[in-house]
Structures are given as structure tokens and as C-alpha cells.
Amino acid sequence: MPMAAEDIETLIREGIPDATVEITDLAGDGDHYAARVTAESFRGKSRLQQQRAVYAALGERMGGVLHALQLTTAVPQE
Amino acid sequence: MTDQTQARIGDLVNGSDVLLFMKGSPLFPQCGFSSRAVAILQHLGVEFDSVDVLQDQEVRQGIKQFSDWPTIPQLYVKGEFVGGSDIMMEMYESGELKGLLADKGVAHTA
Numbered sequence: 769m770p771m772a773a774e775d776i777e778t779l780i781r782e783g784i785p786d787a788t789v790e791i792t793d794l795a796g797d798g799d800h801y802a803a804r805v806t807a808e809s810f811r812g813k814s815r816l817q818q819q820r821a822v823y824a825a826l827g828e829r830m831g832g833v834l835h836a837l838q839l840t841t842a843v844p845q846e
Numbered sequence: 847m848t849d850q851t852q853a854r855i856g857d858l859v860n861g862s863d864v865l866l867f868m869k870g871s872p873l874f875p876q877c878g879f880s881s882r883a884v885a886i887l888q889h890l891g892v893e894f895d896s897v898d899v900l901q902d903q904e905v906r907q908g909i910k911q912f913s914d915w916p917t918i919p920q921l922y923v924k925g926e927f928v929g930g931s932d933i934m935m936e937m938y939e940s941g942e943l944k945g946l947l948a949d950k951g952v953a954h955t956a
Contacts, residue, residue: 815929815933815936815937816927816929816933819929819930819932819933820914820915823915823916823917830916830917831910831916831917831918836878836879837917838879838932839930839932840932840936
């Protein structure tokens with residue numbers, strides 16, 4: 769069962785409260801998404817640490833119901 | 847995951863300079879993300895080994911725990927976890943991946 773874009777956004781924001789989340793439904797099928805997550809709390813962290821924070825917020829779903837998520841993380845620009 | 851699987855993955859990771867855990871083979875990737883990871887390594891002209899996790903359920907589950915990373919593909923260079931295909935793409939575009947290979951003394955042609 770695929771996930772709705774809003775559910776992905778909600779989960780990420782629950783896990784990373786200062787995150788700005790943009791979700792794109794890549795294929796229009798509710799199953800292949802791209803997420804861009806920007807958060808001040810990412811500052812000073814490596815890409816691995818930033819993406820792990822997003823994966824932690826998504827929990828067991830990642831690689832399960834949510835199998836195709838293209839992920840970009842960033843810190844806010846000045 | 848059994849300790850045995852953990853140890854087997856450790857041996858795989860330490861047995862190759864550049865190792866990609868992927869779905870399918872470099873010639874026939876079975877997933878868009880794996881396909882992208884292969885393309886990046888080929889663009890860099892780096893020799894790499896691959897493990898098809900679809901052929902090995904223990905490794906498929908075990909690697910996620912081993913790396914603390916929930917998705918496939920996963921790239922290791924000289925035993926160190928680099929990331930998945932999104933991180934590979936960002937590092938490729940910024941030149942960091944090439945820099946990492948050079949730092950680790952891994953031959954590449956591009």
C-alpha cells in the first residue's frame with residue numbers, strides 16, 4: 769500500500785520539527801516520491817547524518833511501504 | 847540478523863576497494879536507484895564489485911542493519927560506508943566522490 773505525500777511530510781516534520789519539507793510525486797502514482805528536506809538542525813552534520821535523521825523520522829516505512837523516495841537534504845540558505 | 851551474516855557482510859565490505867550493494871547486476875539493474883548508482887561509478891571509470899541483494903535475502907536484510915541505512919543501493923569505498931544513490935549523485939555532481947576516490951587511493955579514469 770503506497771503512502772500519501774501528506775503522510776510522508778507529516779512524519780518527517782514530527783521527527784524533525786524545524787524541517788521544511790517539499791514532496792514531489794515523481795511518477796504521479798503515489799508510490800515514487802522525491803523529498804527535499806531543509807532544516808537548520810542539519811547544520812554542521814554530514815549528508816549521511818542528515819539523511820539518517822530523515823530515515824529515522826520515517827521509521828520502518830522506509831524500504832517497506834515507502835520504497836522509492838529520492839531524498840535531498842540541505843540547511844537553509846542565509 | 848545473525849552474527850554469521852554480519853561477519854559475512856564485513857568480509858564482503860573489506861574484500862573490495864569499491865563495493866556496491868544493489869538490486870540486480872551492473873548489466874541488468876533491477877531498480878532505478880541501483881541503475882543510477884551503477885551509472886555514476888561507470889562515469890567515474892572506477893572498477894567496482896557488486897552484490898545483488900535480490901539473490902541473497904540474508905544480505906538484503908543484514909546490510910540494512912550493518913550500515914544502519916534502510917535502503918539499497920549502498921556504496922562502500924575501502925570498507926567505509928559512503929551512502930545511497932542520492933548521496934552518490936550529490937557527491938558526483940559536486941566532485942566530492944572523485945575526491946574521495948583519490949583520497950582513498952582508488953584508481954579511476956574520469
